Amino acid sequence: MRVLVTGGSGYIGSHTVYELIRDGHQVFILDNLSTGNKEGAHKDAILYKGDQQDSELLDKIFKENNIDTVIHCSAKLIVPESVEKPITYFENNVHGVAILLEAMKRHNVKNIVFSSTAAVYGEPKNIPIMEDDYKEPINPYGASKLSCEWLIKAAANAHGMNYVIFRYFNVAGADASGEIGQSTKGRKLTHLIPVVIEAALGLRDKMSIFGDDYDTKDGTCVRDYIHVTDLAKAHVLGAKHTFKNKSGTFNLGSKNGYSVKEIVSETERVLGIKVPHDIVKRRDGDPSTLVASNDKAAKILGFKIENNLEKIIKSDYEWRRNKKF
Numbered sequence: 001m002r003v004l005v006t007g008g009s010g011y012i013g014s015h016t017v018y019e020l021i022r023d024g025h026q027v028f029i030l031d032n033l034s035t036g037n038k039e040g041a042h043k044d045a046i047l048y049k050g051d052q053q054d055s056e057l058l059d060k061i062f063k064e065n066n067i068d069t070v071i072h073c074s075a076k077l078i079v080p081e082s083v084e085k086p087i088t089y090f091e092n093n094v095h096g097v098a099i100l101l102e103a104m105k106r107h108n109v110k111n112i113v114f115s116s117t118a119a120v121y122g123e124p125k126n127i128p129i130m131e132d133d134y135k136e137p138i139n140p141y142g143a144s145k146l147s148c149e150w151l152i153k154a155a156a157n158a159h160g161m162n163y164v165i166f167r168y169f170n171v172a173g174a175d176a177s178g179e180i181g182q183s184t185k186g187r188k189l190t191h192l193i194p195v196v197i198e199a200a201l202g203l204r205d206k207m208s209i210f211g212d213d214y215d216t217k218d219g220t221c222v223r224d225y226i227h228v229t230d231l232a233k234a235h236v237l238g239a240k241h242t243f244k245n246k247s248g249t250f251n252l253g254s255k256n257g258y259s260v261k262e263i264v265s266e267t268e269r270v271l272g273i274k275v276p277h278d279i280v281k282r283r284d285g286d287p288s289t290l291v292a293s294n295d296k297a298a299k300i301l302g303f304k305i306e307n308n309l310e311k312i313i314k315s316d317y318e319w320r321r322n323k324k325f
């Protein structure tokens with residue numbers, strides 16, 4: 001395949017690029033490097049620095065490279081920021097998809113894989129969450145991603161395109177090569193596992209557990225964690241699915257729910273290091289439990305989880321100890 005990965009210098013995009021290249025595909029990256037890193041772009045991929053809303057640049061990329069598939073990972077994704085700047089989020093995420101789809105239509109590019117999120121479900125009614133469950137996002141970020149999903153499905157229907165939509169849960173870990181991992185370009189980390197690892201490494205005084213009075217096994221929030229390499233491999237399978245003129249929407253969970261306290265104790269066990277932490281009050285908008293299976297992706301795409309929680313913790317720890325960027 002000849003694949004354009006938008007956001008291919010970011011965390012998930014860069015791991016997806018690595019897996020595409022390992023699987024023998026030609027890869028092109030479009031990234032404005034707003035949160036991504038130049039160093040995250042694989043040396044065998046061609047990086048175009050620019051914005052997903054730049055139609056002329058999209059025309060150039062599609063014309064020069066005979067792209068057949070787009071994996072769309074570029075987005076703004078910080079929930080509290082989306083509450084402060086909802087218009088910016090819809091402009092970047094939803095208008096960005098509209099411009100991309102329009103360019104794909106102009107150049108007869110038929111296949112798109114889209115990075116969506118568990119945030120489209122809001123506070124779920126059933127656990128594990130199923131793809132057809134009710135969707136009621138509780139923040140502008142989730143709402144913008146659900147709007148993108150609707151737009152992609154409608155455009156696919158109207159213009160004969162194929163789509164795969166992946167709804168991710170909590171993504172963590174780093175590539176086994178040590179070349180790439182999650183980097184935040186000087187911004188503060190917000191995802192739990194990197195924060196716990198930073199506390200274990202002494203890169204922060206302690207980590208805070210937000211609330212221990214939820215209706216869960218130990219009172220702390222329960223989440224489903226997936227290794228970024230497993231997720232990246234899912235994208236290769238998703239792209240191949242669209243290549244066969246097929247479409248679908250898939251949850252990429254692991255079926256296992258871990259509480260925040262369990263993540264702390266498992267990190268201490270795996271690394272043999274104490275994780276300094278305290279318990280503070282709840283944050284707004286954190287659902288108590290988010291867990292999903294990958295049964296549909298396993299059955300239809302042949303997806304499988306290869307890395308468990310221990311591998312997630314170890315690989316993130318190794319990355320953060322020897323971070324390249």
Ligand SMILES: NC(=O)c1ccc[n+]([C@@H]2O[C@H](COP(=O)([O-])OP(=O)(O)OC[C@H]3O[C@@H](n4cnc5c(N)ncnc54)[C@H](O)[C@@H]3O)[C@@H](O)[C@H]2O)c1
Binds near residue numbers: 009011076077169
């Ligand atoms: N990280 C997670 O746990 C998680 C969970 C659910 C969904 N997602 C989705 O995964 C995707 C990738 O997230 P990530 O964690 O890799 O974030 P990231 O910030 O590391 O990557 C996003 C990339 O997109 C680029 N980008 C942003 N706006 C752009 C624009 N207008 N034009 C060109 N490039 C632009 C950034 O520079 C960055 O390289 C996003 O679509 C996000 O909604 C992530």
